Every structure is written in C-alpha cells, then in structure tokens.
Amino acid sequence: VSDERDLHRRQALDAFWDEFGGDDPGRPSDLDLDPILAEAIRRLHDLDTQPAEDPAFGPRLWADMMGGVAQAGTLPLRPRPLGTNGRTQLPPRPGVSATQPAPWRHRSTVVAAIAAVLLLIGVGIGYLAFGPGWPGDELRTTIPAAVAPAATPSPAPYTEESLLTITLPAEALPGGDAIGAGLIHVTIPVGNRSTWVPTCCPGPYVDYVIVGSYTVRADAPIQVVRDDGSAEDIPAGTEVTLGAGDALISRNEVGIEGANTGSGPVELLGWLLVETTSSFGGHYLPGWVSYSSDVQLPLLLSPSPATLHVRRIELTGEASFPAPADGTLVFVVSPPVNAAGTPTTVSRVVKRSDGELVNVGKETGVVYLVTLEQVAPPDGSPISGTPTP
Amino acid sequence: MRTTKEQDEAHQAHLALEQPAAFAPLYLQYRPRVYRLCHRAAGNVPDAEDLTSQVFQKALSRLNTFHGGSFERWIVTIAVNTIRDFRRTQHWHAPLPELRPDSAPGPEDEAVLSDNRAQLHALLATLPDDHREVVELRLSGYSGAEIAEMLGRSPEAVRKVQERAMKQMARRFGLGGGAESEGRAQ
Numbered sequence: 001v002s003d004e005r006d007l008h009r010r011q012a013l014d015a016f017w018d019e020f021g022g023d024d025p026g027r028p029s030d031l032d033l034d035p036i037l038a039e040a041i042r043r044l045h046d047l048d049t050q051p052a053e054d055p056a057f058g059p060r061l062w063a064d065m066m067g068g069v070a071q072a073g074t075l076p077l078r079p080r081p082l083g084t085n086g087r088t089q090l091p092p093r094p095g096v097s098a099t100q101p102a103p104w105r106h107r108s109t110v111v112a113a114i115a116a117v118l119l120l121i122g123v124g125i126g127y128l129a130f131g132p133g134w135p136g137d138e139l140r141t142t143i144p145a146a147v148a149p150a151a152t153p154s155p156a157p158y159t160e161e162s163l164l165t166i167t168l169p170a171e172a173l174p175g176g177d178a179i180g181a182g183l184i185h186v187t188i189p190v191g192n193r194s195t196w197v198p199t200c201c202p203g204p205y206v207d208y209v210i211v212g213s214y215t216v217r218a219d220a221p222i223q224v225v226r227d228d229g230s231a232e233d234i235p236a237g238t239e240v241t242l243g244a245g246d247a248l249i250s251r252n253e254v255g256i257e258g259a260n261t262g263s264g265p266v267e268l269l270g271w272l273l274v275e276t277t278s279s280f281g282g283h284y285l286p287g288w289v290s291y292s293s294d295v296q297l298p299l300l301l302s303p304s305p306a307t308l309h310v311r312r313i314e315l316t317g318e319a320s321f322p323a324p325a326d327g328t329l330v331f332v333v334s335p336p337v338n339a340a341g342t343p344t345t346v347s348r349v350v351k352r353s354d355g356e357l358v359n360v361g362k363e364t365g366v367v368y369l370v371t372l373e374q375v376a377p378p379d380g381s382p383i384s385g386t387p388t389p
Numbered sequence: 390m391r392t393t394k395e396q397d398e399a400h401q402a403h404l405a406l407e408q409p410a411a412f413a414p415l416y417l418q419y420r421p422r423v424y425r426l427c428h429r430a431a432g433n434v435p436d437a438e439d440l441t442s443q444v445f446q447k448a449l450s451r452l453n454t455f456h457g458g459s460f461e462r463w464i465v466t467i468a469v470n471t472i473r474d475f476r477r478t479q480h481w482h483a484p485l486p487e488l489r490p491d492s493a494p495g496p497e498d499e500a501v502l503s504d505n506r507a508q509l510h511a512l513l514a515t516l517p518d519d520h521r522e523v524v525e526l527r528l529s530g531y532s533g534a535e536i537a538e539m540l541g542r543s544p545e546a547v548r549k550v551q552e553r554a555m556k557q558m559a560r561r562f563g564l565g566g567g568a569e570s571e572g573r574a575q
Binding site (some may be wrong): 017018046053239296 | 420
C-alpha cells in the first residue's frame with residue numbers, strides 16, 4: 001500500500017510539474033500532491049529568470065559555424081618546427097594576418113555585430129527565400145542585401161615564443177577510455193610549501209616555470225629540462241630548484257613536495273594528461289592560486305608518441321593565431337596580468353572550437369598555448385627535452 | 390507516426406547535410422532554448438555561449454546521425470551531454486573567488502544572494518548532477534516523459550529523481566516540511 005501511495009505521490013508531482021506554467025496553475029486539489037514540494041517547484045520557477053542572449057551572439061555563432069563549414073578540408077596544415085626548440089622569437093607566419101579568416105573578428109564590436117547580423121540574415125533568410133525553406137513562411141518574398149566589408153590587414157598580428165618542446169613516448173600516455181587533460185596557470189605565494197599526494201589517475205605531469213624560484217622533491221625519479229635545453233635526471237628524494245624557463249617532467253601519480261623558495265611569487269604552467277575518475281579534482285597543491293585553466297575530457301589517444309609544445313603568444317587587438325593541424329589538442333591559459341602589466345582576470349583572447357586563437361579585445365593580449373600532437377613513433381626515446389641551440 | 394513539424398525538420402536536416410546554410414531555420418528555432426538551458430547550467434554568459442556554440446557545432450557535424458523524430462529532443466540531448474562534459478571539467482577547476490555568476494560583480498554578499506539567477510544557480514549547485522540535470526530540463530519546460538526520453542531513462546526513474554530533488558530544494562527554501570516530506574516518502 002505504501003509503495004502504491006509513493007507511486008501516486010510521484011505521479012501527482014510529475015503531473016503538477018507537467019502542467020506548471022500553463023493556464024492551469026497545477027492541481028492543488030490532487031490529494032496525492034505534496035504541497036510543500038509543489039511550493040518548491042513554484043519558487044524554483046520564480047527564480048528562473050534567464051537573461052536574454054547578447055544580440056550579437058546568435059549571428060556571430062552562425063557566421064562561425066558557416067565559416068567553419070566553408071573552411072573544412074581547406075585549412076592549410078601548419079608546418080610545425082617540432083625539432084627546434086628554445087626561446088626563439090618566431091615571426092608571424094606569412095599569409096596569416098588580421099584579414100583571415102572571418103572579417104567580423106577584426107573590426108570593432110559594433111561593426112562586427114552588424115556584419116554578423118547581415119550575414120545571418122543574408123544566409124538564413126536568403127536560404128528561406130530561395131531554398132525549400134519553411135512551408136508557408138512569410139519571409140519567402142524578402143531578399144535582403146548583405147554586404148561584407150573588406151578587412152584591414154595588420155602587419156604584425158602576433159608574436160610567438162617557443163618555450164618548451166618535449167616528446168612523450170607512447171608508453172607514458174594513459175590508457176583507458178576516460179582520459180582527460182588540463183592546463184593551469186598557477187601563482188604560488190612567497191613562502192608556500194605544500195605537498196601533492198596522489199590518490200589516482202596515472203599520466204604525465206609537466207610544470208613550466210614562467211617566473212620565480214620553485215624547489216621540488218619527488219617520491220620517484222623526475223626529469224628537469226633547463227632553460228638552455230639541457231636535461232637532468234633527478235633521483236627520488238632529491239631536492240632541485242627550478243628557475244624561469246625550467247620545466248619539471250613528472251607523473252601525476254608521483255608525490256611531490258613543492259616550495260616557493262624565492263623572494264617573489266612563482267608563476268608556472270601545470271599540464272597533465274591522465275586516466276581520470278569522476279572524483280579527480282585536478283592537480284593543485286594547497287596554497288596554489290589559479291585564475292586560468294583549460295580542461296578537456298574525454299579524450300581519445302592513439303598508441304603513439306606525442307609532442308608537447310609550450311608557447312607564449314602575444315596577440316595584437318582583434319588579431320588571430322591560426323588553428324593547428326587537425327587532431328592536435330590545444331590548451332590555452334592567460335596570465336593574471338595583461339601585456340601592460342595590469343592585473344586582470346578576464347582574458348580577451350578566446351579559443352575557437354577548431355583551436356584558432358582570437359583576440360576579441362582591442363588591447364594586446366598574452367596567452368600561454370600548449371599543444372599536444374601525436375606523431376608517428378620515431379625512436380621510442382624516453383621523455384626528453386629538446387635541446388635549445 | 391511523425392508530425393508535420395517533425396517531417397519538416399527531418400527534411401531540413403537532410404538538406405543541411407548537403408547545404409549547411411539549410412540549417413538556418415533549425416538554428417534560429419532552437420538556439421534561444423539551448424542557450425537558456427546552457428546558461429542555467431553554467432551560470433554565466435561566457436560559458437553559456439561556449440556551451441551553446443559547442444552544441445550547434447556538434448549538431449551540424451553530426452546531422453547524419455539524426456534519423457527523424459523530434460529535432461528538439463535530439464539537439465537538447467546533445468546539449469545535455471555537452472553540459473555533462475562541462476560539469477566534469479568543472480571538478481578539475483580550483484575554487485576561484487573570481488568565478489561568480491555574471492550578474493554579480495561584487496563580493497558574494499547579500500546583493501548576490503538576492504539576485505534570482507545567482508540564487509538559483511547556487512541552489513542547483515547543491516544537487517547531485519543527475520538531479521540537477523532533470524531539474525534544469527524541467528525549468529526549460531520539458532515534461533517528465535520528454536526528459537525520460539532525452540536522458541534514456543524510464544519515466545518512473547525521472548519521477549523519483551525529481552521528487553528527491555524537490556525534497557532537497559524544499560529544505561533549502563526552509564519550507565519546514567522537508568523532514569515531513571521525507572518522512573512521507575518512506
């Protein structure tokens with residue numbers, strides 16, 4: 001009898017919610033309806049005041065979708081100088097300028113919004129006008145005129161600084177079908193000393209020190225790649241200090257004690273690729289502060305080596321940095337200050353779904369870009385740093 | 390049996406396979422609803438826009454997997470899965486004082502709590518993910534039967550989830566009957 005009553009009560013609540021919001025305010029006379037739960041439903045709906053979209057969003061997304069469709073298969077694959085590492089300033093690639101590929105991104109927000117609206121109206125209504133369209137649609141007789149203005153070329157849309165390139169052998173990569181990866185920008189306060197205690201999730205873990213003095217001691221052997229490209233094998237339990245430009249190559253399942261042993265904050269990039277679980281909360285040490293992260297899962301990996309490339313990208317206002325080759329994972333984080341040194345937690349550099357970076361603001365923006373590209377197995381070498389000339 | 394609307398939408402989706410611009414009517418029809426669902430889940434505009442973008446990019450690239458029926462249910466199912474992935478990534482993020490609902494520019498004080506959206510987001514965040522999913526779809530106006538179909542669950546399973554969720558919400562609202570309601574369900 002109790003089960004049947006429970007069933008009726010759930011059905012009454014279900015029916016009440018089904019009818020909620022219409023002319024019928026529910027069925028308060030239903031004796032099985034719990035009035036308290038019905039009131040909870042009413043209050044939830046009262047709170048549900050979702051904002052209207054930014055009017056420019058719909059047209060912008062549509063332009064993006066159609067641009068992506070138009071470019072599918074025709075995007076040039078970037079030659080990737082994976083063997084040349086170091087802190088080399090790479091010039092912008094020829095042919096990549098603010099004129100490519102979508103004009104709306106390189107103009108002011110207002111002009112961009114107008115152009116995007118025109119584009120959406122032109123494509124959408126134009127399709128409805130000429131295509132099979134909606135039966136009985138009144139818009140069939142309307143043919144809008146959409147004129148896309150030409151973009152203004154920019155001489156130097158970005159600078160690219162290569163910071164680190166390492167190869168991860170196939171056996172270092174996690175297996176299973178629950179693989180996740182993430183990049184974080186971390187600030188470690190002066191005097192902080194904390195410990196990473198792994199509980200799960202094997203996979204490679206890399207720290208790249210942007211600035212500061214970071215001292216670590218690991219429970220297992222680790223590798224340090226210095227700013228000059230030289231690699232050092234560090235035995236378990238041995239303390240080692242990393243400075244700006246140095247990188248630590250470890251594993252997420254290895255316990256590490258880390259400390260800021262300098263006189264100023266440490267800024268570093270942390271990247272990991274792990275076989276994850278639903279309870280894994282990321283690789284953060286107590287006291288770390290992170291304002292920017294890029295987490296991606298689930299991921300599919302092939303059983304082949306992968307190349308990890310860390311770069312610093314500086315984009316002028318409204319410029320873009322091209323998408324990588326298909327299949328490359330792209331991670332982007334922003335430092336907590338902008339190029340002018342002004343503290344900010346809002347980056348105007350956004351990542352498109354294809355991996356292209358776009359500075360949607362007018363000021364120069366800086367991001368750290370990490371790409372992971374799987375390559376054919378060349379020599380099965382262990383994790384190693386690439387020497388800098 | 391397909392309704393006329395479903396037939397039209399299936400026709401439109403089929404055309405869009407060859408001619409992507411034919412996707413426009415479906416995009417115009419369902420983007421606002423998907424956006425609201427995403428905003429309800431994310432609690433801020435940038436993430437809502439990013440999620441909406443992902444949903445429609447996926448939909449456009451997977452149109453060949455739409456074999457008729459309700460296009461709305463199909464795309465909302467994509468949205469639900471995209472939001473699930475988004476939530477999983479959120480578990481990785483360090484707690485940040487800067488991460489607040491977009492409508493709350495100041496510290497998290499009474500002004501924030503009085504904001505309906507912020508309060509709703511905070512309330513929903515207390516629910517387990519599967520409960521929250523059902524409630525968010527309910528707030529989007531879908532019926533219990535539709536939600537069951539979207540989530541691939543039985544209607545009774547959805548009814549149990551929403552009852553448990555509402556008991557928790559009732560307690561959060563301080564309706565005073567939470568314990569009593571809990572007791573009645575035993």
